[in-house]
Amino acid sequence: MTVHPNDPVLREARMHVVLPGAAVSARISSSDPCLRGKSASFxxxxxxxxxxxxxxxxxxxxxxxxxxxxxxxAKGRPHKVRLYSIASPSYGEDGLGRIISTTCKRTIEEVPDENDPARSDGHPLFLGVCSNWLCDRAVGDEVRVSGPNGKRFVLPVDPSAHDYLFLATGTGIAPFRGMLHELLVGPPEHSPARDGWTGPTQSRIHLVMGSPYRTDLLYDDWFRNLATAHPNFSYHPVISREPLLHPGHGPHTHHYVDARMEYFRPLLESNRTLIYACGLAGMQVGIFQALAVAGLDSGYVTVHNEISAIAPSEWTTEQIKRRIRPTHRCMLEVY
Ligand SMILES: Cc1cc2nc3c(=O)[nH]c(=O)nc-3n(C[C@H](O)[C@H](O)[C@H](O)COP(=O)(O)OP(=O)(O)OC[C@H]3O[C@@H](n4cnc5c(N)ncnc54)[C@H](O)[C@@H]3O)c2cc1C
Known part of the structure; x- marks a missing residue:
């Protein structure tokens, strides 16, 4: 693998300590709503x-x-494993790494199914298996868990050697809650991780959070308070389905960045900067295109020869998905 001078050295992540087939028994330690207001989502x-x-x-x-x-x-097979990003810092909710957390959205849809008597005849309600099961658990209930999963979507060994553009949609906010805790708040006094902590980072950090409605913003107060306390951290909530308050605000995260490209340019031009994007599958398409149109893609993505002669504004979604690859300075977690 080629290592470029500005590639981050990522923390060494442990993986697959427990496999799904041998999932271990843990306990729910808390369960609280985390939307900003009353919403159609849970x-x-x-x-x-x-x-x-x-x-x-x-x-x-x-x-x-x-x-x-x-x-x-329904076919009599054991349920397959579902993955959830942790929303906690590496030292856990408790400072000891023993209590992890996540941000779980109930999957609630209308999916007609004529083969299912419960969902034919105009009553097509479909409830996702795992998200609803998990959200229904009470404190103290057992939950069988596996992991850890993923080794690329982690912070660098020296977080202050970089600046950050964090892009989230929906529950894609989960990893950024943990990372920002680690970058700006730090472990509590009793935590063994406190020894290695050198104080809040002075790195520039921008978090762009996309939500359909203001009521769907997650951990909103926490991010606002963090931005007030740390001038090097900027929080940008982006609302897609409400009338716009300020001209120029785009409906989705990439529109927002695109409309403010001159504001973000110094950050994106810096070879210290890393991009992390987490959330809905496909969110990377608009981001990659906006970067390329502004001439800021170099360092974050590689463009396959097949489309390098085409103007980025003409790239199709399919071309971007198949022919653009993130580099080591662009971490993607989409699902
Ligand atoms: C790396 C990673 C991280 C993730 N992090 C998070 C996170 O932090 N928070 C979070 O909430 N989610 C997260 N997810 C998504 C999560 O893993 C689940 O996919 C999600 O919770 C839905 O699971 P479910 O069991 O509730 O839905 P499922 O029952 O698996 O259904 C999923 C979809 O399949 C379709 N479907 C399935 N069965 C049927 C059927 N019989 N009839 C019709 N349609 C059907 C439906 O469209 C439904 O939306 C993450 C996923 C990945 C890969």
Whole structure:
């Protein structure tokens, strides 16, 4: 693998300590709504106590863990594992790495199914298996977990050697809650991680958070307070389905960055900067295109020869998905 001078040295992440087939028993330690207001969505901040399992202390901010729902699916097979990003810092919610958390959105859809008597005849409600099961758990309930998963979406070994553009949609905010805690708040006094902490980073950090409605913003107060306390951190909530307050605000995260490219240019031009994007599959398409149109893609993506002669504004979604690859300075976690 080629290492370029500005590539970040990422933290060494442990992976697959526990496999889904041998998922271990943990306990729900908290479960609270974390939306800003009353919304048509339901999202909970859920704490999971890993005490007594081999997973205790193994997670880094940005990684995810697996949840295996008990029982079997409609075909009689054990439920497959579902992954959830951790929303906690590497030292956990407790400072000890024992309690991790996630940001779980209930999957609630209308999907007609004529083969399913419960969902034919005009009653097509479909409830996602794992997200609803997890959101229904009470404090103290058992949850079978696996992991850690993912090694690329983690902070660098020396976080202050870089500046950051964090882009999130929906529950894609989860890893940034953990990372920002680590970058700006730091471990509590009793935490063993306190020894290695050198104080809040002075790096520039911008978090662009996309939500359909203001009521759907997640951990909104926490991010606002963090931005007030740390002038080097800017929080940009972007609302896609409400009338615009300020001319120029785009409906989605990439429109927002695109419309403010001159504001973001110094950050994006700097070879210290890393981009992390997490959330809905496909969110990277608009980001890559906006960067390329502004001539700022170099360092963050590589463009395949097949489309290098085409103007970036003419690239199709399919071309971007197939022919643009993020570099080591651009981390993607989309699902
Ligand atoms: C790396 C990673 C990190 C993630 N992090 C998070 C996170 O932090 N928070 C979060 O909330 N989610 C996260 N997810 C998504 C999560 O893993 C689940 O996919 C999500 O919770 C939905 O799972 P579910 O079991 O509730 O839905 P499922 O039951 O798996 O259904 C998923 C979809 O499949 C379709 N479907 C399935 N079965 C049927 C059927 N019988 N009839 C019709 N349609 C059907 C539906 O369209 C439905 O939306 C992450 C995923 C990945 C890969």
């Amino acid at each position: 999202v909970r901040h859920i704490g999971v106590d890993l005490a007594g399992t081999p997973l205790d202390g193994t997670f880094l901010a940005g990684q995810s863990f697996g949840v295996v729902v008990p029982g079997t699916d």
